[in-house]
Amino acid sequence: MKIVVLVKQVPDTAEERKLNLATGQLDREATDSVVDEINERALEAALRLKDADKGTEVVAMTMGPADAVQALRKALSMGADSAVHIVDDSLNGADTGRTAATLAAALRVTGFDVVLAGNESTDGRGGVVPAMVAEHLKLPLLGSLVSADIADDGVHGVRQGEGGTLTVRAALPAIVTVTERFPEARFPNFKGILTAKRKPVTTLSAAELDVPAGVSRTVVVATVERPPRAAGRKLIDDGTAADELAEFLVANRLV
Amino acid sequence: MSNVLALIEVSHRGEMAASARGLLAAAATLGSPVAVVVSAAPLADDDVAWLGELGAVRVYAALTAAAGTVLVAPAVDALGAAIDAYSPVAVLTANSVDGREAAGRLAVRVGGSVLADVVQVRSDNGTVVARHSVFGGAYTVDSVVEGGLPILTIRQGAIEGQAPSATAAVDEAFLDTPSEGAAVIDGFNDDAVVSARPELRTAATVVSGGRGLGSPENFALVEQLADTLGAAVGASRAAVDAGYVAQTAQVGQTGVSVSPQLYVALGISGAIQHRAGMQTAKTIVAINKDEDAPIFEVADFGIVGDIFTVVPKLIEAVKARSN
Numbered sequence: 001m002k003i004v005v006l007v008k009q010v011p012d013t014a015e016e017r018k019l020n021l022a023t024g025q026l027d028r029e030a031t032d033s034v035v036d037e038i039n040e041r042a043l044e045a046a047l048r049l050k051d052a053d054k055g056t057e058v059v060a061m062t063m064g065p066a067d068a069v070q071a072l073r074k075a076l077s078m079g080a081d082s083a084v085h086i087v088d089d090s091l092n093g094a095d096t097g098r099t100a101a102t103l104a105a106a107l108r109v110t111g112f113d114v115v116l117a118g119n120e121s122t123d124g125r126g127g128v129v130p131a132m133v134a135e136h137l138k139l140p141l142l143g144s145l146v147s148a149d150i151a152d153d154g155v156h157g158v159r160q161g162e163g164g165t166l167t168v169r170a171a172l173p174a175i176v177t178v179t180e181r182f183p184e185a186r187f188p189n190f191k192g193i194l195t196a197k198r199k200p201v202t203t204l205s206a207a208e209l210d211v212p213a214g215v216s217r218t219v220v221v222a223t224v225e226r227p228p229r230a231a232g233r234k235l236i237d238d239g240t241a242a243d244e245l246a247e248f249l250v251a252n253r254l255v
Numbered sequence: 256m257s258n259v260l261a262l263i264e265v266s267h268r269g270e271m272a273a274s275a276r277g278l279l280a281a282a283a284t285l286g287s288p289v290a291v292v293v294s295a296a297p298l299a300d301d302d303v304a305w306l307g308e309l310g311a312v313r314v315y316a317a318l319t320a321a322a323g324t325v326l327v328a329p330a331v332d333a334l335g336a337a338i339d340a341y342s343p344v345a346v347l348t349a350n351s352v353d354g355r356e357a358a359g360r361l362a363v364r365v366g367g368s369v370l371a372d373v374v375q376v377r378s379d380n381g382t383v384v385a386r387h388s389v390f391g392g393a394y395t396v397d398s399v400v401e402g403g404l405p406i407l408t409i410r411q412g413a414i415e416g417q418a419p420s421a422t423a424a425v426d427e428a429f430l431d432t433p434s435e436g437a438a439v440i441d442g443f444n445d446d447a448v449v450s451a452r453p454e455l456r457t458a459a460t461v462v463s464g465g466r467g468l469g470s471p472e473n474f475a476l477v478e479q480l481a482d483t484l485g486a487a488v489g490a491s492r493a494a495v496d497a498g499y500v501a502q503t504a505q506v507g508q509t510g511v512s513v514s515p516q517l518y519v520a521l522g523i524s525g526a527i528q529h530r531a532g533m534q535t536a537k538t539i540v541a542i543n544k545d546e547d548a549p550i551f552e553v554a555d556f557g558i559v560g561d562i563f564t565v566v567p568k569l570i571e572a573v574k575a576r577s578n
């Protein structure tokens with residue numbers, strides 16, 4: 001089985017992320033870039049299948065600037081067999097539509113039985129790219145799964161819905177997205193880091209993929225920074241703090 | 256006036272989703288709201304009346320046997336057909352699991368673009384402008400769609416108010432069963448407790464508990480304070496991971512974003528990923544025994560103390576004052 005895992009390099013959520021107020025785009029200088037944690041969980045799911053069946057091939061794919069290759073290196077050191085990097089200046093600031101069209105075109109080139117991705121990225125939080133990719137490829141999407149059983153005859157999973165969960169399934173090929181309920185990813189070990197250097201990374205440009213530039217696109221028209229919150233009163237409890245808090249809540253009509 | 260489609264989700268038990276109010280309110284600020292509803296059985300008169308009360312001028316009732324057995328595809332088909340029927344200036348879905356998948360697929364199918372996780376909408380000389388709250392509310396970003404149909408996923412609980420009520424006219428349509436490329440629903444497993452507490456996303460007050468609670472049994476303390484304050488229950492990811500509470504209660508970067516009047520954080524350190532989901536609350540109260548916990552940096556009222564001594568007293572003190 002061939003599994004392509006979509007990975008995205010994002011600003012580290014542990015730091016204060018910044019937008020460029022003029023362009024509305026991410027200020028890449030402000031924070032370190034990391035592999036989005038949810039993509040690592042997706043990769044972990046793929047690697048567990050590979051642990052169980054050595055015939056499983058795991059490909060990590062990203063679209064991003066030149067340094068996004070670091071995300072692919074990490075995926076390779078964790079155990080992916082090869083990687084695909086879609087890199088092209090014309091893709092700078094690509095919206096979800098352009099991103100999905102490009103990923104779908106690249107997926108047609110690599111081929112796959114299953115595409116695994118995170119349910120939403122921590123930077124954009126749109127959660128729409130996998131559905132767009134699925135529509136481009138006319139494939140089923142099993143999105144926002146809390147667990148999945150991926151086999152040659154198809155994917156069976158449990159999906160997080162609004163008022164509960166759903167039991168869902170699809171035949172292969174299929175697109176699957178995981179939620180945080182999936183297990184945390186393994187750390188790359190020393191051997192993995194060494195062998196990663198020898199694993200192939202294919203580079204694709206937008207021109208090679210021949211993605212038709214869609215007419216519709218999203219444009220940021222204004223970006224405003226909110227003033228940071230100021231800290232208020234802080235009491236050390238001496239036995240009376242609960243009463244003072246109750247007074248505060250009453251005075252502010254919060255109870 | 257131009258039509259605006261709003262995809263109204265219906266549960267497998269036939270209940271209309273609470274997100275309908277915000278969707279129709281947002282639709283009404285952009286044009287004439289058309290509620291798009293997909294179901295296996297014809298809509299009850301009560302449901303149509305309810306949608307009208309919430310502002311739907313028309314209801315596009317798409318009937319298909321696939322509703323409830325095929326995932327999301329029927330909603331995309333219904334929206335596609337409704338676009339042909341009403342030539343809308345925008346399509347709105349909830350920023351829910353189903354809503355955003357429908358929005359994503361629809362954008363590709365009809366040549367539109369998605370404006371995701373929208374917290375406010377307006378029309379600027381006919382252009383639909385969507386507002387987003389980015390990086391946990393640190394930025395407010397406005398965006399538009401050029402060259403195609405704007406498809407907006409609306410953050411649940413973000414839109415306040417209600418559209419003027421209308422008497423909804425119903426247009427019924429029959430959809431074909433989606434043939435290719437759809438996933439199948441084999442069953443539904445509803446959340447066991449339908450709690451009497453307010454819904455987390457829209458609650459005026461939220462009481463959240465973190466790893467500091469220490470056990471699922473102790474988490475009851477969070478629920479007791481919530482019930483005293485008439486609040487919804489939230490949690491940190493650490494509390495969810497430790498199994499104290501269901502994942503649906505998670506507040507933060509990868510959970511729910513809330514902006515209540517009052518947010519109370521109990522035994523939560525205030526990691527930046529947690530703050531990303533609550534720092535736009537009007538008033539923040541934190542109780543934590545670590546004086547240096549980052550949650551105090553955003554708290555309007557902080558108590559450095561043990562939740563197991565402070566919270567029971569707080570419950571008594573609030574009860575005493577409300578009598």
Ligand SMILES: Cc1cc2nc3c(=O)[nH]c(=O)nc-3n(C[C@H](O)[C@H](O)[C@H](O)COP(=O)(O)OP(=O)(O)OC[C@H]3O[C@@H](n4cnc5c(N)ncnc54)[C@H](O)[C@@H]3O)c2cc1C
Pocket residue numbers: 013037038122464465466467468490491492493494505506507508509510511521522523524525526527528529532542543544545548560561562563
């Ligand atoms: C990609 C990513 C996404 C994330 N998304 C989220 C998210 O959506 N939501 C989220 O919450 N986190 C998220 N996190 C995790 C986040 O980084 C923190 O690990 C988490 O918020 C910590 O939860 P906590 O405050 O309950 O636990 P801790 O950080 O362990 O804090 C527990 C606190 O309880 C206090 N305490 C202990 N006992 C008592 C007592 N008896 N009385 C008073 N205080 C006490 C301690 O002083 C401490 O401050 C995410 C992390 C990553 C990497």
